[in-house]
Amino acid sequence: MSRGSTEGDLTKTGMALKHDREWDYELDRIVEAIEERDATKVGLQFPEGLKRRGPNVADDLREAAPDDVTFMLSGQPCYGACDLDTYLMRRTDVFVHFGHTPMKESDSIIYVPLFSNVDPFPIMADALDELPEPDEDPDVGLVTTAQHMNRFEEMTDWLEERGYEVHTRRGDDRLTKEGQVLGCNYASADIPADQVLYVGGGKFHPVGLAMEHPEKTVVIADPVNNAVSIAEHDQFLKQRYASVHKAMGAEKWGVIFCTKIGQGRWEQAQEIVENNEDAYLITMDEVTPDRLRNFDMDAFVNTGCPRITTDDGPRFHKPMLTPGEYEAAIGEKPLDSIEFDTFHDTW
Amino acid sequence: MSRGSTEGDLTKTGMALKHDREWDYELDRIVEAIEERDATKVGLQFPEGLKRRGPNVADDLREAAPDDVTFMLSGQPCYGACDLDTYLMRRTDVFVHFGHTPMKESDSIIYVPLFSNVDPFPIMADALDELPEPDEDPDVGLVTTAQHMNRFEEMTDWLEERGYEVHTRRGDDRLTKEGQVLGCNYASADIPADQVLYVGGGKFHPVGLAMEHPEKTVVIADPVNNAVSIAEHDQFLKQRYASVHKAMGAEKWGVIFCTKIGQGRWEQAQEIVENNEDAYLITMDEVTPDRLRNFDMDAFVNTGCPRITTDDGPRFHKPMLTPGEYEAAIGEKPLDSIEFDTFHDTW
Structure with a gap:
């Protein structure tokens, strides 16, 4: 998705480093697990924006861990907690996933x-x-990402001290923490407030939130890039309608089932191919334009990561739709039912 | 590797279609297996150049197989029998791999x-x-690829009828058939003859053979592109020396362990990291420039597919060496020991 492909532009990744951030890699906890399990193989997985830090973390761990431990860095692309390197996980005694909550x-x-x-x-x-001033409209939602969860209560208190009634939710099973959002899940923002304050790096998450909740004003307080803005979603529906229209005449549909542990929606994928004899089930982990170019389809339905569909859709050679948009394109649902595709299960 | 990335240029893939080739997909054998095993999930994997045929093959199979069978096309890149979609294999009752011998x-x-x-x-x-005329030098080796194995005996007879002494071998465990070559294994050409006739599409295989056996003349008889040529290997050693020289001052080494089922050389990878504290083990399936760019290394050693190193090396941001070249670069072996990296095990 765009987070991986917009090389050099880290503002979308939540990883932009305008501030000199220091991370707590929790090395003691890792070394403890290594010793407890007498581990000899340890796998380390970092998300894209932090992969460069991997070798230094491995150095620190080598120094602290017994000599016979081999450390392995996952070289697989990683964009979320949905995206575990299960190969490495199954073949190591200790597997550490950095940068995301469970x-x-x-x-x-x-x-x-x-x-x-x-x-x-x-x-x-x-x-x-x-x-709005609190005496005008005191209700405000508060959401953030894994990187800032540790200050979430403090943030809530801070807003309450300033007169706001702060609405927070844990969201559903896919979200571990109160107030947490993912690129694909904004259930923690299903709160009775017309505005939501997002505190965190980058626009990837708040723009998703604005697409999911176009009726709310999403204010971005980005402490990493030191910037305030309002999340834009104007283009979202226009682009989605355009893709649905392009796909409407499709004779052959490629239905993508993503094999990443947290990105598979098997029942949706199978239902589509069972009910459409012109649909073909295609399985893959990374969903990329190169990989789909090999298939002679007129349109694709992506049951995997919705952000690949909405954010990177135009990079694919044929229109790519979410499962809901597919239903609109084949006439099973009205066009105005189209909405942001969210992901709610785990695995 | 270049087979996947030289889009539109199929001459390197062995899949160029100057002739109107028809393939025998052996549908009866597949349907029989489906019925025998009461399969409900069937996985189909095609190499890159044939992925476009997948939907039609799936259509034919749907027509012949019971109604409750779901067919899944692998969307993972595939470049050889080393490259099975093990995810799909483990999750289907029948898994069919097209285009390669076991x-x-x-x-x-x-x-x-x-x-x-x-x-x-x-x-x-x-x-x-x-x-050479048979009365001048009758000894000739004969090799081919999976696509032409079915005529191999006929080819041998044909050459013998013309007065040649035809030398053929099965090669080692990685090669299933007499006279077969792979991009990474030319053990079937270890025969007492100064010339080897390669019959098959494209230059990918014969150029590998020429790099492995620079002392032999490799004549290409390409029935797909209808062309005869001599496999070139002049540039090979020059390029490899250049890469080794560039890597010589490296302070940090990334050691790639490829997780594809037939491309893993675990002991080689582990030996390197055990003996070099500036080496880091990185695991991945597809070895691509994008994925390695995320790691801040000065040079890489690729224990996976040797053809990625030799053919695609220049596309990576840092020098990439084979395990043998790495030994030369760190001074453990003389520079003139460098040779084509071949792959001999299975899994």
């Missing part, structure tokens, strides 16, 4: 969320200009 | 080699001009 707790995985040390409050103070 | 026999896989119907003898007749 999508589902598991004894086989040590999650190190990498909490940011950036102070969120100066930029939150700036962001208040974009919210 | 690298290792397995009950879990139906291999459909897709023998070509192209007549090899007219171009073999043309190729005789490039071989």
Whole structure:
């Protein structure tokens, strides 16, 4: 998705480093697990924006761990907790996934969320200009990402001290923490407030939130890039309608089932191919334009990561739709039913 | 590797279609296996150049198989029998791999080699001009690829009828058939003859053979593109020396362990990281420039597919060496020991 492909532009990744952030890699916890399990093989997985840090983390761990331990860095692309390197996980005694909170707790995985040390409050103070005064409308939702979860309660208190009624939710099973959003899931923003304050790096998450909740104003307080803005979603529906229209005459449909552990929607994929004899089930982990170019289809339905469909759709040689948009394209649902495709299960 | 990336240029893939080739997909054998095993999920994997045929093959199978069978096309890149979609294999009742002979026999896989119907003898007749007359030097090796294995005995007879002493071998465990070559293994050409006749499509295989056996003349009789030529290997050593020289000052080495079932050389990879504290083990399936760019290394050693190193090396941002070249670069072996990296095990 665009997070991986917009090389050099880290503003969309939540990983932009305008501030000199330091991460807590929780090395002690990892070394403890290595010793407890007498591990000899340890796998380390970092998301794209932090892969460069991997070798240094491995150095620090080598120094602290017994000599007979082999450390392996996952070279697979990684964009979320949905995206575990299960090959490496199954072949190592200890497997550490950095940069995300658990999508589902598991004894086989040590999650190190990498909490940011950036102070969120100066930029939150700036962001208040974009919210109504509390005496005008006190209701505000508050959401953030894994990197800032450690300050979430403090943020809530800070807003309450300033007179706001702060609405937060844990969301559904896919979300581990109160107030947490993912690129594909904004259930934590299903709260009774017309505005939501997003505190975190980049626009990837808040733009998703604005697409899912076009009726809400999403204010971005970005402490990493030190910027306040409003999440835009104007182009979203226009682009989606355009893709649906292009796909409408399709004679052959490629239905993508993503094999990444947290990105598979098997029943949706199978239902489509069972009910459409012109649909073909295609399985893959990374969904890329190159890979789909090999298939002679008129349109694709992506049951995997919705952000590949909505954000990267135009990079594919044929229109790519979400499962809901597919139903509109084949006339099973009205066109105006189209909405942002969210992902709610784990695995 | 270049087979996948030189889009539109099929001459390197062995899949160029100057002749109207028809393939025998052995549908009856597949349907029989489906019925025997009461399969409800069937996986189909095609190599890159044949992925477009997948939907039609799926259509034909749907028509012949019971109604409750779901067919899945693998969307993973595939470049050889080393490159099975093990995810799909493990999750389907019948898994069919098209376009390659078995690298290792397995009950879990139906291999459909897709023998070509192209007549090899007219171009073999043309190729005789490039071989010495039999009374001058009768010894000639004969090799081919999976697509033409079905005519291999006929080809041998044809050459013998013309006065040649034809030398053929099965090669080692990685090669299933007499006279067969792979992009990474030319053990079938270890025969007492100064010239080897390669009959098959494209230059990918014969150029590898020429790199492995620079002392032999490799004559290409390509019945697909209807062309005769001599396989070139002049640039090979020059390029390899250049890469080794560039890598010589490296402070940080990335050691790639490829997780594809037939491309893993675990012991080699582990030995390197055990003996070099500046080496980091990186695991991945597809070895691509994008994926390695995320790692801040000065040079890479690729223990996976040797053809990615030799053919695609220049596309990577840092020098990439074979395990043997790495030894030369760190001074453990003389520079003139460098040779083509071949692959001999299965899994």
